[in-house]
Amino acid sequence: MSKGVEWAMHTLLNLGMLEDGEPVSSAQLAAGHGLPAAYLNKQLQLLVKAELLTSTPGPRGGFTLARPIDSISLLDVVVAIEGNEPIFRCAEIRRCGKIGELSTGNTSTTCAVKRAMYRADMAWREALAKQKLSDVQNELDIDNPSVRRTVRRAFGGA
Amino acid sequence: MSKGVEWAMHTLLNLGMLEDGEPVSSAQLAAGHGLPAAYLNKQLQLLVKAELLTSTPGPRGGFTLARPIDSISLLDVVVAIEGNEPIFRCAEIRRCGKIGELSTGNTSTTCAVKRAMYRADMAWREALAKQKLSDVQNELDIDNPSVRRTVRRAFGGA
DNA sequence: GTCTAAATACTCGGATACCCGCTGTCCGAGTGGTCCGGG
């Protein structure tokens, strides 16, 4: 999995901890975690395309959450960055080679291996969809009660 | 995910459909699904290292299942090929950059994002561990009752 | 003082190289089978 997912997660969480709706530039967001600004910008564009962020150009511009964080699931973030293709790609090798040629029964059904892997994939996605960014935010608050103030000072005080 | 997982799945299932304990060479296994023999051999070595297959060198040699298929889960295969590292890699970016420097609270706890992603990862792994290769084999029998005979003829009749 | 308009600085957005890891290939070490010669 690309590390862009981790960057997107923390960036969205940081934006969710700011009260006002003021946009934050990608440079500020990148400086918050020591990330390369240009590449982070590329990932944020994916989040804009997924309608998780809203971008405003020009001075005083930047990115803003497009939806409340309790409506954004971890799956939304993963799909926005990685795409929604399943982890396991079935190349239908069952129909190739000697076995595929000798096969006589119906091959209309989808590959059993693919089905089994797909079930596990769905379990993963459900576990991701069940967790909202707000849940993670609450855990952050419990771990470190001053994290919200820290984030605001890191961005507001710049 | 690397396509070697798919190859390993089908190869193990094919070996499980053979009655006798005669070893099957990687060339035969590869011909069964039209795969490059040398590269499949590389993947099978990983399965040997994971103690899912037993290899016997020399003429009439090849690979044999090291354990009964009802004791091999899909997770075993995935871990053997891909390794058992979690899908989501946490780079601990929360401790980097401006936010990391200004952070005052305890950072002894593991990253909340990492924990959340890990939960989904565990759901995926549990779903994989719950399904044994024998379960997939049963589905294959239902889909195509003649698949076992086909596999035996593909390998035995060579 | 106020309005207008141009210059400006800052932002996103997409196009362009770089690099690591999966993919694919090859050759050597080792072993069981086979064949030949001898007893």
Next chain:
DNA sequence: CCCGGACCACTCGGACAGCGGGTATCCGAGTATTTAGAC
């Protein structure tokens, strides 16, 4: 006919290239701000 040994063919095992996608970077299009000038 039976046995022993050397040869051989076939197998796995690890070492060696090639390429695609993620990673990183840069420059151009667009806009709110600012500022200077005219009324």
